Amino acid sequence: MIGRALRLLGWLMLAIVSAIAIWLFVGNRNPDLNQPSTPPADAKQQIARGEYLARIGNCMSCHTARGGQPYAGGRAIPTPFGDIYASNLTPDKQTGIGDWNSDDFWRAMHDGRSKDGSLLYPAFPYTSFTKVTRADSDAIFAWLQTLPSVNQQNRAPELRSPYDNRWLLYAWRALYFRPGQYANDDSRSVAWNRGAYLTQGLGHCAACHSTRNRFGGIDEKTALGGGMIPVLNWYAPPLNGDRQDGLGAWEIEHIAAFMQTGITPQRAATGPMAEVVAGSLQHLTSDDARAIAGYLQSLPQQSAPPLAGPDLRDEGKKAMISAGAKLYKDNCAACHQESGRGVPSVYPALAGNRTVTSPVIANVIRVVLHGGFAPSTAGNPRPYGMPPFAQSLSDDEVAAVVTYIRNAWGNEANAVSPVDVNRYRSRPLP
Template identity: 50%
Template sequence: MSIVRKLVRSIRLTGALGAVIVLAGLPGQAQQQQAATPGSIVERGEYLARAGDCIACHTAPEGKVFAGGRAMPTPFGTLYTSNITPEPETGIGKWTADGFYRTMHEGRFPDGGLLYPAMPFASYTKVIREDSDAIFAYLRTVEPVVKKNTPHDLQFPYNNRSLILGWRTLFFSEGAFTPDPSKSDEWNRGAYLVEGLGHCGMCHTPINALGGNSASQAFQGGLIPMQYWYAPSLTSNKEAGLGDWSIKDITDLLQKGISNQGAVYGPMADVVFNSLQYLDDKDTQAMAVYLKSIAQDSPRAPVSQLTTSESSLLTSFGKVVYDRHCASCHGANGEGRTPHYPILAGNQSIQMQSAVNAIRMVLNGGYPPATFGNPMPHGMPPFSVTLSDDEIAAVVSYIRTAWGNTGTPVSAAEANQLRSVPPL
């Protein structure tokens, strides 16, 4: 990592704590790698809190950092995140390190009360005690904020916390991360971050009607409930996952938000902005190594709801729309201009079973996040006002089926349904 990047990161990340960022604790090696300076546990805790993306959920829009109150819509009602500043009456100022670890590891409040699984304790249970203590030490140094937690607004019977016991029986296995001795330290570090603090499986594993997921479908991708974004497969499948991606492609996407394979938008843009861009080069490399090793899945082939004649008309019309509005950036043949204007020909995210991401990008446009590695990102304009539902459906159908792409056409009704979804 360059000296300039370290300095810039230290200014944004540590403030008065200084410019030294030590590596987060490695499972099995953390004790040997901790610095001996008095402030090291706080600095390490701040780094780990970034890795866990705590700020994203526990900070409301326009709210104080870590003061909670962010609305989390779910199919069962709306949850509101809690105040985790060290304010003693409304935050976690009276908590102990033991109580905090219980929350992370067991999914229970210090008094034994059950947490709703919107808090990713099914992933955080893997966090080792030393790292939990470091995060807690850091949170004790942030600005205390007097802000009472907003009561959850859940439908009956989901407002009965005792039902969480059933969910936990089905979907929660308590236990800290255990390194695989047959794998390298780098692979184990990546597994720890991806499966634990990073809680990547919470979005990138299909979610069922009970709000849980199955280990047998881990990282195979799925629709994020209430957000109408599709988290793609992270497996090594070449048709739907990261099989054709290089380690550099993955690390670039994680740290910069763009790579020669594509760019991040929607919820993943927030993850890169708030969390992943701050990670050390060694950690993003380790995550990439682990992700490349995830076994291939067998993605379901897209199925079109349109007749052959409708599909043919749509794609023919779609080429006209594409040539008029898209080719100047993405190329006449979908070749793009990487990394700022993604390739569309052969792009897995364009061909996924779900077309929701492609439709939303055409409707709403957007920018990748501004990051240290890409401080002035190129954006895509919204076409929701410029193009009709028929035109949106036509151009998305075209890019999903042209140039050898194997996606399926989409209907104007699908485009219309997503018009009412607020841009993220």
């Protein structure tokens, strides 16, 4: 009886919250939604622009299942609440967006609603895409309509209760979503505004590089301040001008090169970022890449850096460093060099590498266990990769070698324990 009463109380509270959220949502409808479409001066140019925008928005990555037809949907987007499957964006009239018009597409991009008015789950990043202009939305839609039509049914989300109740989206949107296009800052340069527009909008960088709360919402005050990527459990570092944890110490050319090629003289993209570079960022024009780099570097530190946990006692840490030094010489020094400086643009440096010394140890452990694979890009078509050591090294050995590289060549960071390593051993790269 008590359990039933609690369930009823829970549903009653849900109904009240949803009703309040609907009231708030209706009262905050965005007048920009009815912004009319303007016919393009050159239809071919609009389509070409739409292809470019779709690429840098990384649409293909999410809307293409492994081994499936491009943009035909079906890829599972994992969330803490269950899996949501990307929809079919090809112009098939039964299963895709063939019977949509540019107004329908604009509504989805800008307001997070499907053609029939139903609310879209924010796994589709309309919280960022709402910043996109009507002209750019129309260009993307025009290009999508030129794709080969693929008849492939969309899959329903597989969410746990009560998150499978779409009425909850009204509450979520009332808390975490405000439609609105990007507005230029007239006190800034054209390049800065371009970088801000791409970062906040199509780039949807905040979707990964921000801390999310238990309901999947992002506090705008800490956006781009770094955060763990839900479910994937990789750490996306801060994208701001902080010299230690962010991009403040990078050269603009290196930030742009990292996005376009996946490498810099001292670094290489791995994990989820490698997929983003391969499928999206490598297609940026040089001007757009530099604009994004300049904008990011101008941002202040949005939140305090993550804190390190308790360290081992000196004797234990010294023993791990000693054991790790031998393991490093036997397994790592041939590429990363005994000096830890690596080989520029080939093998990343470990000395002075913030990924190595970060208080968030997920990335460095995962790369040692599962390997590090930079993306193949036009600017770096045959990247060097790092083999996985999960099969050849035990948890104790991985902990020792990671602790060593976090404290060699002037690096200074907490020790890593075998328990930390085991936590990520069963979670391979996405």
